[in-house]
Amino acid sequence: MAAIKKTAEATPPDYWAEACKHLTKRDRVMRRLIPQVGDVAPYPRGDAFSTLARSIVGQQVSVASAQRVWDQFAALPRSMTPRSVLKLKVDDMRAAGLSARKVEYLVDLALHFDSGQLHVKQWGQMDDAAIVAELVAIRGISRWTADMFLIFHLARPNVLPLDDTTLIQGISRHYFSGDPVSRSDAREVAEAWKPWCSVASWYIWRSLAPLPVDY
Incomplete structure (x- = not known):
């Protein structure tokens, strides 16, 4: 993984602000995390x-x-x-x-x-x-x-990467007080995130590792 570098040409996905607004209304954890994490977003780059x-x-x-x-x-x-x-x-x-x-x-x-x-x-x-x-x-x-x-890379807005262990750890910490979380539990939490699961996943990641990264 390598840190994302903002460039003059790089811009966040055009749906980002709308997604954040939706998530803060629909989800109590996102209502807290998004302001905490601040003004960061992934900047797609490369071929x-x-x-x-x-x-x-x-x-x-x-x-x-x-x-x-x-x-x-x-x-x-x-x-x-x-x-x-x-x-x-x-x-x-x-x-x-x-x-x-x-x-x-x-x-x-x-x-x-x-x-x-x-x-x-x-x-x-x-x-x-x-x-x-x-x-x-x-x-x-x-x-x-x-x-x-x-x-x-493709900046798809509604991806829920259930194979990502860091996302599961974050859901456990923020929604289940650290208790073990199943894929079914994670899907249930993510119902409130739709259609912006990618954005919610990003903020879960950032809450555990504040420096933006790409994968």
Whole structure:
């Protein structure tokens, strides 16, 4: 994970203010958290291929390790495109710090993009479930990764990432006094969040880790 940097071009999703207004009216926890967290929002950036490639590189390693390996890997191709990645030598990718499995995942990701198996240009008109189905067919892309991509890259407003342990911890803390929370419990809480589950999830995350991050 890496800190989101605001740039002159970056703007929060256009629905953010409306979502916050809705949530503060409908949910007692959001009524408290949103003012506490303050004026922060995710700023979508980067292209789809690089975003997913970074998610693969960052799996099961620390933030610092993920950044170091990414920097070394990103220096290999002329540009971070599927076609350029497919031209790389496996030995060079391994020398950049990637495991054999992550090399396989990155190659599969590049193949999916390069072959046209992914309907990237149509994602804006496709529903969340259809996009998730395309993404999880790629080796190394889990449902969690797909949900994070929907929220942080595509800025989809109503994603409830139930595979995210930090979200479940936050729901436990804020709604159940720290008691264990099931997926069913989380869904029940999120009924009040609809149609802005992504925004509510963001504020739960921020309440536990104040610095904005992307995934």
